[in-house]
Amino acid sequence: MSGAGLEDVFLSTSLASYLDKKLLVLLRDGRKLLGILRSFDQFANAVLEGACERVIVGDLYCDIPLGLYVIRGENVVLIGELDLEKEELPARMISVSAAEIKRAQKAERDATDLKGSMRKRMEFLDLD
Amino acid sequence: MLFFSYFKELVGKEVTVELKNDLAIRGTLHSVDQYLNIKLENTRVVDQDKYPHMLSVRNCFIRGSVVRYVQLPPDGVDIDILHDATRREARGA
Numbered sequence: 001m002s003g004a005g006l007e008d009v010f011l012s013t014s015l016a017s018y019l020d021k022k023l024l025v026l027l028r029d030g031r032k033l034l035g036i037l038r039s040f041d042q043f044a045n046a047v048l049e050g051a052c053e054r055v056i057v058g059d060l061y062c063d064i065p066l067g068l069y070v071i072r073g074e075n076v077v078l079i080g081e082l083d084l085e086k087e088e089l090p091a092r093m094i095s096v097s098a099a100e101i102k103r104a105q106k107a108e109r110d111a112t113d114l115k116g117s118m119r120k121r122m123e124f125l126d127l128d
Numbered sequence: 129m130l131f132f133s134y135f136k137e138l139v140g141k142e143v144t145v146e147l148k149n150d151l152a153i154r155g156t157l158h159s160v161d162q163y164l165n166i167k168l169e170n171t172r173v174v175d176q177d178k179y180p181h182m183l184s185v186r187n188c189f190i191r192g193s194v195v196r197y198v199q200l201p202p203d204g205v206d207i208d209i210l211h212d213a214t215r216r217e218a219r220g221a
Contacts, residue, residue, distance in 0.1 A: 013158075013159045013160055013161040013165045013166065013167045013189065014161075015189060018189065024181060024182070024185055026149075026151075028149070028194070030149070032181050044165070044189075044191050054181060056180060056181060061180075073191070074193070076191050076194075077147060077149060077151075077190075077191060077194045078147070078151075078153075078188050078189065078190050078191070078194070079188060079189040080171075080182065080185035080187070080188040080189075081185065081186065081187045081188065082184050082185060083184045083185070083186045084184075086183065086184035086186075087183060087184060088181075088183060088184045089180050089181065089183060090180050090183060093180060
């Protein structure tokens with residue numbers, strides 16, 4: 001960023017202010033990663049330390065630890081700063097084990113597939 | 129460069145950014161860059177119940193490539209100035 005004036009530094013949409021903070025990273029495939037930002041670059045590639053994936057199915061959630069992650073910037077949708085004084089999730093949500101959340105994910109996938117296949121079978125009715 | 133300059137004028141205004149994954153976030157425009165990446169402050173998610181993981185997020189960085197719309201306050205735009213700048217850009221570029 002050569003030739004940047006003082007004003008540009010203030011306005012700069014840099015991830016520098018997020019360094020060493022615990023962040024929520026939303027990915028294009030719908031995954032939610034949490035971790036501490038240790039590094040980034042102009043493509044929004046990022047290094048997250050102590051990363052975990054928060055899987056949410058309905059009111060159930062599970063944090064799956066991942067360790068040190070390098071995220072390719074093209075997959076990043078949003079990087080959010082978590083307010084440590086606020087609850088990260090609504091109180092109604094229940095933490096479950098990884099095995100249980102995988103079961104819940106499968107159940108949700110099956111329900112969506114069933115809905116999709118039923119819709120296909122009903123298509124001939126032309127209800128619209 | 130035109131939209132980058134345009135968004136720079138909107139810093140400090142309340143906007144709603146709708147993303148390609150249908151998530152919509154309302155907040156104050158803090159900064160923008162040449163890729164039209166956006167930083168929002170004081171954010172609230174539209175339809176919060178659908179996105180429980182966003183509950184404690186108050187500031188965020190949004191990658192320009194994932195933005196579908198940026199909804200602006202109706203008085204946030206001086207259409208004539210924008211119009212002139214567009215004509216100039218089209219002529220020059």
